[in-house]
Amino acid sequence: MVRVLYFASARDLTGKDYDDVDIAKTFEGRSTVPLNMLLEYIEKLYTGKNIFQSALFAVNDEYRDRASNVGVKNSDNVVIVPPVSG
Amino acid sequence: MENRTCCNHQLPEGYVPEHHKDANAAYDHFLITSETLSLDKACNLVRSDSAGAISTFEGTTRNTFNGQRVIRLEYDAYQPLAKTEWYKIVQEARAKYHILGTSMHHRIGRVDVGQTSVIIAVSSAHRADAISAVHFLIDSLKVRLPIWKKELLDDGTNSWKQNESIDLDAHQPISH
Numbered sequence: 637m638v639r640v641l642y643f644a645s646a647r648d649l650t651g652k653d654y655d656d657v658d659i660a661k662t663f664e665g666r667s668t669v670p671l672n673m674l675l676e677y678i679e680k681l682y683t684g685k686n687i688f689q690s691a692l693f694a695v696n697d698e699y700r701d702r703a704s705n706v707g708v709k710n711s712d713n714v715v716i717v718p719p720v721s722g
Numbered sequence: 723m724e725n726r727t728c729c730n731h732q733l734p735e736g737y738v739p740e741h742h743k744d745a746n747a748a749y750d751h752f753l754i755t756s757e758t759l760s761l762d763k764a765c766n767l768v769r770s771d772s773a774g775a776i777s778t779f780e781g782t783t784r785n786t787f788n789g790q791r792v793i794r795l796e797y798d799a800y801q802p803l804a805k806t807e808w809y810k811i812v813q814e815a816r817a818k819y820h821i822l823g824t825s826m827h828h829r830i831g832r833v834d835v836g837q838t839s840v841i842i843a844v845s846s847a848h849r850a851d852a853i854s855a856v857h858f859l860i861d862s863l864k865v866r867l868p869i870w871k872k873e874l875l876d877d878g879t880n881s882w883k884q885n886e887s888i889d890l891d892a893h894q895p896i897s898h
Contacts, residue, residue, distance in 0.1 A: 644870035644882045719884035722869030
């Protein structure tokens with residue numbers, strides 16, 4: 637499973653702290669998918685809610701560009717980082 | 723026998739300045755906590771016989787925003803990414819400035835008006851480095867760390883805040 641963690645506005649919009657996604661089951665047996673493919677799948681679960689508005693993303697505790705094609709596999713974690721305000 | 727100098731200040735023979743080039747938890751302290759923060763604790767973590775200065779920043783909850791009264795802020799953070807990203811920021815500070823120790827303490831949970839949400843302390847041999855490093859560190863924190871605050875206003879509404887954009891390139895290194 638990939639655990640996708642939601643914070644701040646993303647948590648409010650999804651109503652959840654996280655979603656677990658089984659890569660192989662969700663993506664036709666693939667062991668790795670590009671980050672963007674996973675994010676598009678999540679967006680479809682919450683159609684119309686714009687949960688990723690202006691968000692950044694992290695894979696295994698490193699910021700990653702959505703377009704970077706970094707691969708995500710089961711046991712990775714992905715964090716949705718809405719605009720920050722520390 | 724030549725005495726060493728650092729920043730045009732002469733040092734005793736055999737003395738090696740301690741401004742480490744690499745961020746390290748041994749002298750770069752990171753804490754996210756729901757407990758009340760302490761400036762004393764943050765300063766004592768960076769205190770050093772080699773320091774001529776400790777410079778500090780405290781972020782506090784202000785009672786107004788955009789013409790409305792603020793009751794309190796509530797903070798949340800994703801700690802693992804905050805920690806790794808913070809140590810990258812400190813590494814960058816160490817490349818720009820000669821600094822001895824750093825500490826960054828950030829509160830999560832409720833921070834009422836007047837209370838402290840974040841403390842940054844930096845020690846250095848000479849004050850320009852500590853002062854500039856603190857400014858660079860707090861600006862970088864506000865752009866890069868996965869920390870969020872929800873603002874509760876006196877009309878009962880609340881919303882997740884977004885920081886205004888900051889030009890981090892304005893922080894130039896100090897040449898020594």
